[in-house]
Amino acid sequence: MDDLVLTLSARAMGTRFELVLVAPGARGLDAAARQRATSQLRAAGEAALEQIHDTERRWSLFLSTSRLTRLNQHGHETPLVLDEDDLELWSTVLEVHAASGGAFDPDVARAMHAAGFHDQPDRRAELGPRPELDEQPVRAAELKLQGRHLSLTAPGPCLDLGGVAKGHALDRAGRELSEAGVTCALLHGGTSSVLAIGAPPGQAAWQVRAPLVDPQGDTQGELTIALCDVALAASRSDSQRNAVGTGHILDPRTGRALAAATSSLVLAPSAALADAWATALCIDPTRRAAAEAMGAEVLAPSLADRPTTTSQAGRYEIPSPPAPSTPLPPQSPPCNVEP
Amino acid sequence: MQRRTLIKAAALGAGAVAAGAARSFAQPAIAFDSDDWVPARAVPTILVGCGRQGRTILTELADLGAATIVAICDPVLSRRRSALRRAPGAAEYDDLEAALAAHPDAEVVIVATSSHRHADPVVMALENQLAVYCEAPLATTEADLQRILAAEKNSFAALHVGMQGRTNPLYAHARDFLRSGAIRDLVSFDAVHHDKQSWTAPARDPKDAEALNWRLDPALSLGLAGEWGVHQFDVFHWFLSEYPTAVRGRGSIQLHKDGREVFDTVHLELEYPGERLLTWEGTLCNSFGKRAEVFCGTAGTIRLAQDAGWLFKESDAPTLGFEVYAGREHFHDEEGITLVVDATKLAAQERLKxxxxxxxxxxxxxxxSFYKGLEAGTDVEVSGEEGARAVRVAMAACQAVRSGERIEIDVGD
Structure with a gap:
């Protein structure tokens, strides 16, 4: 075997994260050297998974000890002091929020709770002691980022970073891998957020397939996307449904479910940026230009908009969609990742 | 003797923020009351050891607001760089000596190096009259324990050992509960720490690999009993006010057959007075159950899992009163009554659940607890002596596992 390939996974943020790590050029190594290389690859992967777990510990709505819970409950009294990783996350949150005209907004926890998306026996949202579960957000306080200090101007936020945290976790994991010398890896969280580091040995890119699903839930072909040093996020408004069939992406501007099922597929330099824009464009596909102005590339802003051209710069290729295949169930993951 | 060197200084404005343009967007409003301690000031602090635990400490300190990290120390460049992402603006050094020379204003040293390297920075800090927070285990040899305890005795500065059970309010609540006789006579105890991981650390520079993987060196590491068990042994010491008198143990390598000699799975039986046993199991091969301590009594069982705890009552146990209002969780056919900090206060506010x-x-x-104690001038909650006792139990356990023999334990005075 020429290369060492190691797959590690972990459950975090209510989904499964997976890392495919490759150490090229293992041919000729003796058993001991191969064992050492495997150990180092595993160590790097475990350190990367720890970054994912740490992201959950910091920013989960479902952990009483998380920084997000602290921000939601005490942010009006005591600012959070952000480190470099936090600053990247919240800068992305604020910038995409502004550029998307509010289509991306973490202020959705209250509406999500009211719509029944937190009614899971093993996931208890930490909304605060007396949340008022109105469907309509109450615009009474402001989230402020001054220097490294993140605070609220008044009590009462119910922030939920579900639209960006998986991508942020992948960014942190990817950085950890790069610092450990890993040059070839594919990471994904729940298959809807993907980060590619380098490309498999002898290949130009990692191949990722994304099915195209129509509003009835039927697959109408798929995209094969080649990824190299870039992130991909896929979002579909009805990939999860509540008890009455409402899709899990709510419009934060109204607090209500979208009128029709939508999806989006976004490439970006960081997984957090791809994640945030994938969510925003599900809600408001007209913001495509704003996404592209921030460095994102929109592959499929809606179900009806399929890419037919090859992208620029040769960083990835988008072949024409193949013939329709077997319909996928409504809750199928939006991407299938192939190492 | 007053041994604190820190003085209460002028408060650093809690709301002080760095300069910069504000970015904002609208948010909704709900109310929440807070009883949190607000530090009077941010104490100049040096972190020694920038591995995973050191970096976690930096994050927690940022939330606490009690410290300003003026310097970080680690001989490995990549670790320092990772730490600086969490402590922007801190100076970086290879070792504590250089940091102390450059930062005479420092008042606290946090030691989170590899366990066998705790003694040097702890002793150096105490000799310089700087308060020390040292991760557990406090040391890995009796000689290092003696050096540390001597330095602690001769210093006016405080030494706090990071055995977190004693400062966990949920554990304090459960301890009061247990000691009030809620589960009657104690019969047996057990504890587990399961975490599927390899215990290896990545090293971009091969020359760092050996130093970073000290846990797998039997000459340096006390293994699972020393790195993980020591925290849980101390929980039982604290709850019971008793120490084990002997230990038997076995270890094996079940999963990580990569040439290592340090066991990836360890079972211990620690003998307590009254013919009671604490069984402890640690493994790197499985994650089920994570970390938990269980106290079995004749009227019920208390299970603690770091940030949560439950009471399981025997069917013939008397009603305690509070359980009528308490939350419950089901574990197969057992019903656990959730233990809640400040239960009385929450019940009065109808918020117990x-x-x-x-x-x-x-x-x-x-x-x-550490910074609050320094500010108030009170004794630390986890002393060097308790840290040393836990290490002695761990050293005996490590010896029992390696030898397969029953080892008598002397935790010292």
Whole structure:
């Protein structure tokens, strides 16, 4: 075997994260050297998974000890002091929020709770002691980022970073891998957020397939996307449904479910940026230009908009969609990742 | 003797923020009351050891607001760089000596190096009259323990050992509960720490690999009993006010057959007075159950899992009163009554069922206890002596596992 390939996974943020790590050029190594290389690859992967777990510990709505819970409950009294990783996350949150005209907004926890998306026996949202579960957000306080200090101007936020945290976790994991010398890896969280580091040995890119699903839930072909040093996020408004069939992406501007099922597929330099824009464009596909102005590339802003051209710069290729295949169930993951 | 060198200084404005343009967007409003301790000031602090635990400490300190990290120390460049992402603006050094020379204003040293390297920075800091928070285990040899305890005795500065059970408010609540006789006579105890991982550390520079993987060196590491068990042994010491008198143990390598000699799975039986046993199991091969301590009594069982705890009553146990209002969780056919910090207060506010789980991590509470004690001039909650006792139990356990023999334990005076 020429290369060492190691797959590690972990459950975090209510989904499964997976890392495919490759150490090229293992041919000729003796058993001991191969064992050492495997150990180092595993160590790097475990350190990367720890970054994912740490992201959950910091920013989960479902952990009483998380920084997000602290921000939601005490942010009006005591600012959070952000480190470099936090600053990247919240800068992305604020910038995409502004550029998307509010289509991306973490202020959705209250509406999500009211719509029944937190009614899971093993996931208890930490909304605060007396949340008022109105469907309509109450615009009474402001989230402020001054220097490294993140605070609220008044009590009462119910922030939920579900639209960006998986991508942020992948960014942190990817950085950890790069610092450990890993040059070839594919990471994904729940298959809807993907980060590619380098490309498999002898290949130009990692191949990722994304099915195209129509509003009835039927697959109408798929995209094969080649990824190299870039992130991909896929979002579909009805990939999860509540008890009455409402899709899990709510419009934060109204607090209500979208009128029709939508999806989006976004490439970006960081997984957090791809994640945030994938969510925003599900809600408001007209913001495509704003996404592209921030460095994102929109592959499929809606179900009806399929890419037919090859992208620029040769960083990835988008072949024409193949013939329709077997319909996928409504809750199928939006991407299938192939190492 | 007053041994604290820190003085209460002018408060650093809690709302002080760095300069910069504000970015904002609208948010909704709900109310929440807070009883959190607000530090009077941010104490100049040096972190020694920038591995995973050191970096976690930096994050927790940022939330606590009790410290300003003026310097970080680690001989490995990549670790320093990672730490600086969490402590922007701190100076970086290879070792504590250089940091102390450059930062005479420092008042606290946090030691989170590899365990066998705790003694040097702890002793150096105490000799310089700087307060020390040292991760557990305090040391890995009796000689290092003696050096540390001597330095502690001769210093006016405080030494706090990071055994987090003693500063966890949920554990304190459970301890009061247990000691009030809620589960009657104690019969047996057990504890587990399961975490599927390899215990290896990545090293971009091969020359760092050996130093970073000290846990797998039997000459340096006390293994699972020393690195993980020591925290849980101390929980039982604290709850019972008793120490084990002997230990038997076995170890094996079940999963990580990569040439290592340090066992990836360890079972211990620690003998307590009254013919009671604490069984402890640690493994790197499985994650089920994570970390938990269980106290079995004739009227019920208390299970603690760091940020949550439950009471399981025997069917013939008397009603305690509070359980009528408490939350419950089901574990197969057992019903656990959730243990809640400040239960009386929450019950008065009809919010008892909201109070499940800690509001902050056990590590944050440990650091808060340390800095709060320094500010108030009170004794530390986890002394060097208790840290040493836990290490002696761990050393005996390590010896029992390696030899397969029953080892008598002398925790010292």
């Amino acid at each position: 909201e109070g499940v789980g800690l509001q902050r991590s056990p590590l944050t509470f440990a650091l808060e």
